[in-house]
Amino acid sequence: MPNEVLELLNQLIETLKRNSVEVYISKDAERDVERLKSEDSFICNALSIAADTGIVFFGGFESRKNSALAEHHIAIIRRDAVCKNVIEAYNLAISKSNVIFATSTASKTGDIEGKLIWGMHGPKKFTVVLEISEELYGGIA
Amino acid sequence: MREEDIYKAIKNRSIRAGILRTWENLHNAVEQNIERYRFLKEYAKDVKMAKLEVFSDYDRWTEKAMKSIESRNKCSVYYAEDGKEARKIVAEIVGRDKIIVKAKSMVSEEIQLREFLQEIGNEVWETDLGELIVQLANEKPMHVLAPAIHYSERQAAELLRKVGVKGYTAAELAEGVRKFMRQKFLLADVGISGCNAFSAKTGRIFLVENEGNIRLSTTLPKDYIAIVSIDKILPSDELCLKLVILQAAFLGTFPPAYINVNEPVEGQRMHVIFLNNGRKQAPEFLKEQLTCIKCGRCQIECPIFQITGSLWGNVYGGPMGMGWSGILGEIGYECFLSSLCGKCKEVCPMEIDMPRIIRELRKMMVRGNNLGEV
Ligand code: SF4
Numbered sequence: 001m002p003n004e005v006l007e008l009l010n011q012l013i014e015t016l017k018r019n020s021v022e023v024y025i026s027k028d029a030e031r032d033v034e035r036l037k038s039e040d041s042f043i044c045n046a047l048s049i050a051a052d053t054g055i056v057f058f059g060g061f062e063s064r065k066n067s068a069l070a071e072h073h074i075a076i077i078r079r080d081a082v083c084k085n086v087i088e089a090y091n092l093a094i095s096k097s098n099v100i101f102a103t104s105t106a107s108k109t110g111d112i113e114g115k116l117i118w119g120m121h122g123p124k125k126f127t128v129v130l131e132i133s134e135e136l137y138g139g140i141a
Numbered sequence: 142m143r144e145e146d147i148y149k150a151i152k153n154r155s156i157r158a159g160i161l162r163t164w165e166n167l168h169n170a171v172e173q174n175i176e177r178y179r180f181l182k183e184y185a186k187d188v189k190m191a192k193l194e195v196f197s198d199y200d201r202w203t204e205k206a207m208k209s210i211e212s213r214n215k216c217s218v219y220y221a222e223d224g225k226e227a228r229k230i231v232a233e234i235v236g237r238d239k240i241i242v243k244a245k246s247m248v249s250e251e252i253q254l255r256e257f258l259q260e261i262g263n264e265v266w267e268t269d270l271g272e273l274i275v276q277l278a279n280e281k282p283m284h285v286l287a288p289a290i291h292y293s294e295r296q297a298a299e300l301l302r303k304v305g306v307k308g309y310t311a312a313e314l315a316e317g318v319r320k321f322m323r324q325k326f327l328l329a330d331v332g333i334s335g336c337n338a339f340s341a342k343t344g345r346i347f348l349v350e351n352e353g354n355i356r357l358s359t360t361l362p363k364d365y366i367a368i369v370s371i372d373k374i375l376p377s378d379e380l381c382l383k384l385v386i387l388q389a390a391f392l393g394t395f396p397p398a399y400i401n402v403n404e405p406v407e408g409q410r411m412h413v414i415f416l417n418n419g420r421k422q423a424p425e426f427l428k429e430q431l432t433c434i435k436c437g438r439c440q441i442e443c444p445i446f447q448i449t450g451s452l453w454g455n456v457y458g459g460p461m462g463m464g465w466s467g468i469l470g471e472i473g474y475e476c477f478l479s480s481l482c483g484k485c486k487e488v489c490p491m492e493i494d495m496p497r498i499i500r501e502l503r504k505m506m507v508r509g510n511n512l513g514e515v
Contacts, residue, residue: 019396053178053386053396061360061406068356085180090382102400107353110394111271111289112297112311113159114166120270120315121322122353122399 005079006139009132012051012082013140019054019105020118022127025140029076029131036127042070046077047093047100049128050086055104056128057089059097073103073123078131142455142475150452156283159291160447163284167393167441171488174390181390184383185490191380192372192432192491195341199371199421202341206374210344210413216405219414224252227368227416231333234366234412237262239330242322242362244348244355245269246335247285247435248370251418251456251469254333266325268354270318277303283450285437285457286392291450322354332362334403336369337388337434338381345378346413348401349385351394359403366412367403372420372431378402384434391436391490423468426501430464432491437461439485439495445478453478460485460495467502476502 016023026032033043044063049056056075058067067073083089093100107122118124132140150156175181195202203220211218217234221227231254235241241263243255255276258265267276271289275282277300282288289297298309306317334355338347346367348355359365375381382400389397405411420431440446440459451458453475457465460479466472476499485495 055396055400061408064356065360068353068360086382086386087379090378094378099404099406100402101356102402103398104396105398107351108398109270109315109352110166111269111274111287112292112314113294114162114290115294115311117312117315119319120352120354121268121319121326121357 002136002139006136008051008082008084009079009130009136010141012049012054013130015051015054016128021054021105022125024127024129025137026129026131027134027137029078029129033074033076033129036074036129038072040071041074042066042072043074043076046075046081047096048081048083048089049077050083050089052085053104055086055089055102057093057100057102059093059100061099064099064101067103068122070123071119072125072127073106074127074129075103076129076131079133079136142453142473146452147449147478150449153291155293155296156291156450156452157448159283160441160450163287163290164441164447170393170395171391171438174393174395178390178395181387181490184387188375188380188384188387188434189432189491191375193428195374195376196372196428196431202374203371203415206339206341206344206369207415209341210405213344213405215407215409216411216413219412221414221416223418227252227414228254228257230414231258231366232261234364235263235331239263240325240328241265241331241333242268242325242329242358244332244334244350244358245272245288246333246368247457248335248368248416249333250282252416254368266322268322268326268358269352270315273318274300277301281451281456284440285435285461287437326357326361329358329362331364331366332358332360333366333368334359336367336373338375338384339369339373340378340381341374342377344404345381346403347381347385348403349389349397349399350401351398353399356399356401359401362409364410364412365403366414368414368416370416370418370420387490388434388436391434391438419469426498427464427467429493430461430468430498433461433464433493434491435461436490438488438490442484442488444482444484445480449478460499463502464493464495464498467498472502472506474506476506
């Protein structure tokens, strides 16, 4: 079982990095997030995340508003929120909150000559703090 | 479409350069997505089947969709048969002297909503960077999802100067637009969006994007109007999710930065307008085009579109634009411009047989029929 879990977590981390997301692995997310936060950041707990695509679901209208306005969006993700795929992640999120929204990376555009620019209208940076147990910590690649 | 526009397009090197640049950026990205995300093909089959099912009884599905959201608090639901009716409904909701922030939406292009709202005395902003550039140029979008691909950095800078955005590089311009538009988002009275997919089961509206402008346009204003063309109705949330994933993957930008799942909420008045605009009356041979998810891949890959851009077509250009023009009842001799090479069908996630559709449209043109008589 831990092997399967580790495989899933390692897949998730690889996916997040491919999506240009800053990733922190933590044994205590509440504590570690303190070091990342600033007056321009918005921190919220994720309802679920899909390991295959890195799509993160959040809940609540106020969170939707505040996360879109922030310069830096920080998501705390706990082990039990990690799903294999996006359909599973959607179903888990909708079971926890009525109003949901998803984010997978910082705001971006390629509208001028296809040049990739981060931080078009939404956050310029998206960070994931992935909280896992002591037992799993050592197995993360 | 006017004949002289095609000659203009052929002589305009920046259209070709822009589309080829986009092709270089996106072609391999789509191929990689197909390779990496093996579920995409399955998703496409599911969505196509569901769309055909909805098409087979639009009346029932539209009623179901309207009911799914009618009962919710803070939500008004409307039905518009055509663009004129939709504009009238929007005008009654909005009134005049309002600041309106718009998310890029092809259905609003269909009904010329921005121009109409400006005419009746409102300040209207396209909030997507590419669409803002097109608004300032007073032109039509060059691609269904990437509207300003034909402008160089220098041309974009010149256009954006009209609203006081200074800078020369794409990064400077984007930063300037971010600041300019942030004020508009905060001051806006009304936000308007289209809809990528509508769940008839739950009344949720799915919208996919990368910039964050849709999220801000549909979250910050006190009044939010969503225009849902009836081809966007799907039976469930799961199918809606599959559709938005497909759209992003086949455009080439996957995963999308944002998936918005909008529904009535405390603190905002929501208005949902269902729009037919020719879809119910579409003849049998155009049925398949209604399964289109508007990813724009057939446009980028088409050898004719690579020369002409969306000037080949009406509201919708390129191969998909022929079928859509047929649905909207505005097809003309542009359907004879296709080489019928079949590339569009080959790359379409929904495997829509556009060459067949174009041949049927040609037959009709030759017979001198219009679509209503078929
Ligand atoms: S016709 Fe196919 S390829 Fe073209 S926009 Fe529609 S779904 Fe995409």
